[in-house]
Amino acid sequence: xxxxxxxxxxxxxxxxxxxxxxxxxxxxxxxxxxxxxxxxxxxxxxxxxxxxxxxxxxxxxxxxxxxxxxxxxxxxxxxxxxxxxxxxxxxxxxxxxxxxxxxxxxxxxxxxxxxxxxxxxxxxxxxxxxxxxxxxxxxxxxxxxxxxxxxxxxxxxxxxxxxxxxxxxxxxxxxxxxxxxxxxxxxxxxxxxxxxxxxxxxxxxxxxxxxxxxxxxxxxxxxxxxxxxxxxxxxxxxxxxxxxxxxxxxxxxxxxxx
Amino acid sequence: xxxxxxxxxxxxxxxxxxxxxxxxxxxxxxxxxxxxxxxxxxxxxxxxxxxxxxxxxxxxxxxxxxxxxxxxxxxxxxxxxxxxxxxxxxxxxxxxxxxxxxxxxxxxxxxxxxxxxxxxxxxxxxxxxxxxxxxxxxxxxxxxxxxxxxxxxxxxxxxxxxxxxxxxxxxxxxxxxxxxxxxxxxxxxxxxxxxxxxxxxxxxxxxxxxxxxxxxxxxxxxxxxxxxxxxxxxxxxxxxxxxxxxxxxxxxxxxxxxxxxxxxxxxxxxxxxxxxxxxxxxxxxxxxxxxxxxxxxxxxxxxxxxxxxxxxxxxxxxxxxxxxxxxxxxxxxxxxxxxxxxxxxxxxxxxxxxxxxxxxxxxxxxxxxxxxxxxxxxxxxxxxxxxxxxxxxxxxxxxxxxxxxxxxxxxxxxxxxxxxxxxxxxxxxxxxxxxxxxxxxxxxxxxxxxxxxxxxxxxxxxxxxxxxxxxxxxxxx
Numbered sequence: 001x002x003x004x005x006x007x008x009x010x011x012x013x014x015x016x017x018x019x020x021x022x023x024x025x026x027x028x029x030x031x032x033x034x035x036x037x038x039x040x041x042x043x044x045x046x047x048x049x050x051x052x053x054x055x056x057x058x059x060x061x062x063x064x065x066x067x068x069x070x071x072x073x074x075x076x077x078x079x080x081x082x083x084x085x086x087x088x089x090x091x092x093x094x095x096x097x098x099x100x101x102x103x104x105x106x107x108x109x110x111x112x113x114x115x116x117x118x119x120x121x122x123x124x125x126x127x128x129x130x131x132x133x134x135x136x137x138x139x140x141x142x143x144x145x146x147x148x149x150x151x152x153x154x155x156x157x158x159x160x161x162x163x164x165x166x167x168x169x170x171x172x173x174x175x176x177x178x179x180x181x182x183x184x185x186x187x188x189x190x191x192x193x194x195x196x197x198x199x200x201x202x203x204x205x206x207x208x209x210x211x212x213x214x215x216x217x218x219x220x221x222x223x224x225x226x227x228x229x230x231x232x233x234x235x236x237x238x239x240x241x242x243x244x245x246x247x248x249x250x251x252x253x254x255x256x257x258x
Numbered sequence: 259x260x261x262x263x264x265x266x267x268x269x270x271x272x273x274x275x276x277x278x279x280x281x282x283x284x285x286x287x288x289x290x291x292x293x294x295x296x297x298x299x300x301x302x303x304x305x306x307x308x309x310x311x312x313x314x315x316x317x318x319x320x321x322x323x324x325x326x327x328x329x330x331x332x333x334x335x336x337x338x339x340x341x342x343x344x345x346x347x348x349x350x351x352x353x354x355x356x357x358x359x360x361x362x363x364x365x366x367x368x369x370x371x372x373x374x375x376x377x378x379x380x381x382x383x384x385x386x387x388x389x390x391x392x393x394x395x396x397x398x399x400x401x402x403x404x405x406x407x408x409x410x411x412x413x414x415x416x417x418x419x420x421x422x423x424x425x426x427x428x429x430x431x432x433x434x435x436x437x438x439x440x441x442x443x444x445x446x447x448x449x450x451x452x453x454x455x456x457x458x459x460x461x462x463x464x465x466x467x468x469x470x471x472x473x474x475x476x477x478x479x480x481x482x483x484x485x486x487x488x489x490x491x492x493x494x495x496x497x498x499x500x501x502x503x504x505x506x507x508x509x510x511x512x513x514x515x516x517x518x519x520x521x522x523x524x525x526x527x528x529x530x531x532x533x534x535x536x537x538x539x540x541x542x543x544x545x546x547x548x549x550x551x552x553x554x555x556x557x558x559x560x561x562x563x564x565x566x567x568x569x570x571x572x573x574x575x576x577x578x579x580x581x582x583x584x585x586x587x588x589x590x591x592x593x594x595x596x597x598x599x600x601x602x603x604x605x606x607x608x609x610x611x612x613x614x615x616x617x618x619x620x621x622x623x624x625x626x627x628x629x630x631x632x633x634x635x636x637x638x639x640x641x642x643x644x645x646x647x648x649x650x651x652x653x654x655x656x657x658x659x660x661x662x663x664x665x666x667x668x669x670x671x672x673x674x675x676x677x678x679x680x681x682x683x684x685x686x687x688x689x690x691x692x693x694x695x696x697x698x699x700x701x702x703x704x705x706x707x708x709x710x711x712x713x714x715x716x717x718x719x720x721x722x723x724x725x726x727x728x729x730x731x732x733x734x735x
Contacts, residue, residue: 076686076690077690079690081692092683097701101701102693103691105693106688106692109692109693113692145705162691166692
């Protein structure tokens with residue numbers, strides 16, 4: 001049996017006192033790719049932010065276990081050190097801090113937390129160059145300030161570069177495909193696929209089937225009103241693409257008759 | 259004492275030294291001024307200078323245009339002279355009251371030459387008087403004079419007479435005029451012709467007494483083809499009353515001379531919750547690029563004082579002279595800062611650069627106020643101004659008041675400004691990548707300020723970075 005990576009039990013969370021997640025359950029094992037789809041406002045991005053530990057989101061009830069550790073007890077940076085990574089839907093611009101400085105600091109913080117030796121500046125430069133080639137990023141991206149004046153596609157690619165550098169075990173991609181043209185999507189998907197391995201878990205949060213042509217999920221979940229309403233294999237994504245989400249909102253008996 | 263200790267927690271320089279002082283009675287009148295002068299055994303020209311200033315001050319009015327609010331200052335309730343009783347013998351620090359020496363050690367400024375800062379000569383001013391200067395010998399060998407201004411009056415009276423008040427005239431502004439009347443001590447620096455000062459020079463100002471104001475006067479003269487880099491630092495105990503600090507700094511750079519003047523100002527800024535106490539920092543700093551190709555650079559990191567009113571300026575008189583102003587002003591708690599610069603272009607092809615970074619947190623108010631003035635005869639003058647503000651939280655304010663007076667059609671004046679906000683999303687972004695919030699604040703602030711920090715002498719740049727991060731620790735998230 002595959003090793004469990006993430007166990008979410010009956011998770012409810014709110015932002016500004018407004019409940020968004022309402023009893024969410026999900027199990028992810030090592031080596032699995034899960035796609036979470038659903039209409040706007042279903043709570044998909046909230047799920048990612050709650051798991052990453054965003055301070056604006058309040059967990060009301062439920063449990064989350066990540067590799068046997070109680071995730072909800074951990075600071076956001078501790079979650080990152082433990083191997084969790086979220087690719088932001090809207091990556092934040094950090095003026096005055098270079099991409100390279102940012103990544104070097106982040107990687108060494110993680111290595112320090114895991115009792116590994118820190119990388120020196122030349123070691124890190126060499127390491128970063130290789131990762132940037134993988135993402136087809138020009139060297140000047142290292143010296144540019146984090147996401148500052150990046151195009152939408154560049155920001156998303158930069159997120160995947162960060163993933164490649166930090167080498168996480170559980171990755172959540174929050175609408176990484178939105179705002180990407182087809183070439184950028186291919187590069188992003190290639191970066192993710194290169195990184196994916198049997199000891200890793202991946203959560204793809206997306207509106208569209210499109211990304212799933214490039215990164216093949218093992219499971220597809222439909223999220224509505226703060227919880228999963230239907231789960232299936234890759235064929236469910238195609239069904240959603242054809243039928244939309246409306247049919248899932250109708251009562252179950254109507255659905256079977258349809 | 260309890261209240262003082264409570265405030266002490268966030269400001270590690272807030273302690274008080276118990277030392278016997280020689281103090282004049284509170285209040286300001288001709289008698290007090292003559293008494294200050296007599297204490298210092300001053301030459302007659304200085305008594306005249308002081309009394310003339312006092313007369314002007316009585317007729318002048320406190321400025322009200324700055325974007326700061328404070329209750330009226332009772333100038334009769336201030337002690338204008340307070341000095342440690344043990345008479346310092348400047349060549350032998352062992353004669354200084356050990357309590358005072360310990361104070362400077364607690365501040366991280368060891369006077370003991372064994373432990374001295376590497377390659378930085380330090381002059382220390384405790385309340386009103388200079389208590390000692392390190393590296394005397396090495397400086398003397400180079401012909402450089404670094405001493406207290408009280409000492410310079412006797413050892414270099416001609417230079418003091420020639421230059422004192424030559425950049426900031428006696429009646430310049432309300433607080434400078436007050437300083438001219440009552441200044442007690444400060445530093446004097448003289449770099450002879452052709453000398454590149456062999457080390458960083460530094461003055462450390464410490465207010466200790468509860469009731470005393472600090473009115474120091476600094477005069478730096480760089481003769482032709484000379485170079486000097488000078489740094490001042492300031493701290494004060496945490497008292498719940500306000501204290502006035504009205505200093506004047508005058509710099510003179512002759513032909514091809516260069517002066518770099520850096521300040522790390524960390525006066526007690528008052529109780530961050532109530533706004534009670536703190537230093538009123540009303541300072542006039544001005545440099546005159548008197549000679550051709552001369553250069554004056556001001557670098558300031560202002561992180562303390564309840565109220566700051568300060569515009570280190572350059573008068574670019576010599577042709578091709580250069581003025582620079584690099585500033586980080588950080589306000590938190592209830593602090594108010596109205597700071598900036600004036601670049602007065604008089605000579606041909608004069609150039610100036612202004613880089614101002616304002617960081618406002620909590621309930622504070624942070625204003626940049628700057629004047630770029632190009633005289634009709636300053637053909638080819640150029641200025642570049644960059645003025646950035648960063649807000650931390652929702653209750654602070656940042657303002658920019660740039661004034662440009664271009665009197666010559668051939669001049670070029672550029673102004674760029676930006677406002678950004680350090681927010682929860684940025685900090686979360688760092689954290690989600692494994693970087694702690696403290697390190698994130700540090701990186702964001704230092705990234706924001708790096709164009710200014712890199713202008714500081716190396717020995718102090720790292721300290722300044724740490725100071726900025728510590729100041730914001732409690733303001734973010």
